[in-house]
Amino acid sequence: MRLLTEIIEALSGDQSGLVDALFKAKVLSHRLGDADLKRWVDSELSGYSDDAAVPPYRCLHVTIMGQVSDGFNVYNDQVLPVFHLEKRLRDKLTATELRESIAVVEQFSKSEHDLVIAFQPEYFPALRKGLRGGFEILRAWGKHSVGAHLQVVTEVRARLLEFVLNLEGSLPEDVDARNLRQIAEDVGVHEMFKGAVFGDNVNINIGSGSQSHLSNAVHKNDFAGLAQVLREHGVGEEDIGELRQAVEEDGTRDTERSYGPKVKQWMGGMIAKAGSAAWNVGVQAAGGVLANAISAYYGFSS
Known part of the structure; x- marks a missing residue:
C-alpha cells in the first residue's frame, strides 16, 4: 500500500519528516476508520487540549532550581529540596505535561538554551522550608532534564513507525x-x-x-x-x-x-x-x- 510506504520512508529518513508522516497518518486514520488513531494524530499535530489526557511520554520530570540568598550572598542555579513538600504540591511542581504540537516540541528540542518554567512567589514559602535557616528564595523555576524534548520527538516517531510497520505486515499485499x-x-x-x-x-x-x-x-x-x-x-x-x-x-x-x-x-x-x-x-x-x-x-x- 503506497500510503504506508510513504509514511515509513518519511519516518525512517531525516529528522524533518515527522510532521509530514503525521499528516499522511491522518489520511490513513480516515481510510481505516479508527477514531482513536485520528484523535492521537490530530493531537500531535495541533497540540493536546487542556481537558485531554496526554500520553505518558509527554509527561516530563522537572528539577526545581532557585536563586537564594542568606542576606549577604546570592547563590544562583541551586537545586532546591522538595521531599519535605506535601505530596500533592510536590507532584504539581516536579512534573509537567507537554501539550504543545509536535512541531513546537521539535523546535524546543533544537534550542541551545534551557527551557524553564517560572514559579510564582506564592510557592516560595513552602520551598523555603527545605532550606537552612536564614535563607530566602529570590526566584524559583523548573528545568526539564537534558534531551527531554528530543526524547518526546523520538517517542512519537518510533511509536508511529512501529504501528505502520506492523500494519504493513498484517495487510494483504x-x-x-x-x-x-x-x-x-x-x-x-x-x-x-x-x-x-x-x-x-x-x-x-x-x-x-x-x-x-x-x-x-x-x-x-x-x-x-x-x-x-x-x-x-x-x-x-x-x-x-x-x-x-x-x-x-x-x-x-x-x-x-x-x-x-x-x-x-x-x-x-x-x-x-x-x-x-x-x-x-x-x-x-x-x-x-x-x-x-x-x-x-x-x-x-x-
Missing part, C-alpha cells in the same frame, strides 16, 4: 482502499495501534458492548481462555481446533507484534462464515470478537 476498513477490523488494527502507541497496559476506547471487555477475559498465551471466549460467541469446536493448529504453526509473535499468516488465513475463513448458518454472527461483530480476543491472546491488547 493487494489490499484495496475501498474495503480497507473491513480488513482493518479483521486484522485488529485498533489493538495494533493501541499497543504500539500507548502500550499494552493502557486502556483507550476499544469499542462498545461486550466486545470492549473481551481482552479482560483472555490472557497472554492462555489458549484455554481464548477458546472459552470463542465458544461463548458461537465459534465451533472444529474451528477452535483449527485456530490452535494455526497458532502453533505461526509460533511466537512477540517480535513481529502482528498475526501470523496461518492465523490471518483462519480469521479470513471465519469472517467468510459470519452471517451464515455456519456462524450466526454479523460480519462486523465477528471481526470485533476475533480481533479483540486473539489480540489479547498474543498480548497485543491490555
Whole structure:
C-alpha cells in the first residue's frame, strides 16, 4: 500500500519528516476508520487540549532550581529540596505535561538554551522550608532534564513507525482502499495501534458492548481462555481446533507484534462464515470478537 510506504520512508529518513508522516497518518486514520488513531494524530499535530489526557511520554520530570540568598550572598542555579513538600504540591511542581504540537516540541528540542518554567512567589514559602535557616528564595523555576524534548520527538516517531510497520505486515499485499476498513477490523488494527502507541497496559476506547471487555477475559498465551471466549460467541469446536493448529504453526509473535499468516488465513475463513448458518454472527461483530480476543491472546491488547 503506497500510503504506508510513504509514511515509513518519511519516518525512517531525516529528522524533518515527522510532521509530514503525521499528516499522511491522518489520511490513513480516515481510510481505516479508527477514531482513536485520528484523535492521537490530530493531537500531535495541533497540540493536546487542556481537558485531554496526554500520553505518558509527554509527561516530563522537572528539577526545581532557585536563586537564594542568606542576606549577604546570592547563590544562583541551586537545586532546591522538595521531599519535605506535601505530596500533592510536590507532584504539581516536579512534573509537567507537554501539550504543545509536535512541531513546537521539535523546535524546543533544537534550542541551545534551557527551557524553564517560572514559579510564582506564592510557592516560595513552602520551598523555603527545605532550606537552612536564614535563607530566602529570590526566584524559583523548573528545568526539564537534558534531551527531554528530543526524547518526546523520538517517542512519537518510533511509536508511529512501529504501528505502520506492523500494519504493513498484517495487510494483504493487494489490499484495496475501498474495503480497507473491513480488513482493518479483521486484522485488529485498533489493538495494533493501541499497543504500539500507548502500550499494552493502557486502556483507550476499544469499542462498545461486550466486545470492549473481551481482552479482560483472555490472557497472554492462555489458549484455554481464548477458546472459552470463542465458544461463548458461537465459534465451533472444529474451528477452535483449527485456530490452535494455526497458532502453533505461526509460533511466537512477540517480535513481529502482528498475526501470523496461518492465523490471518483462519480469521479470513471465519469472517467468510459470519452471517451464515455456519456462524450466526454479523460480519462486523465477528471481526470485533476475533480481533479483540486473539489480540489479547498474543498480548497485543491490555
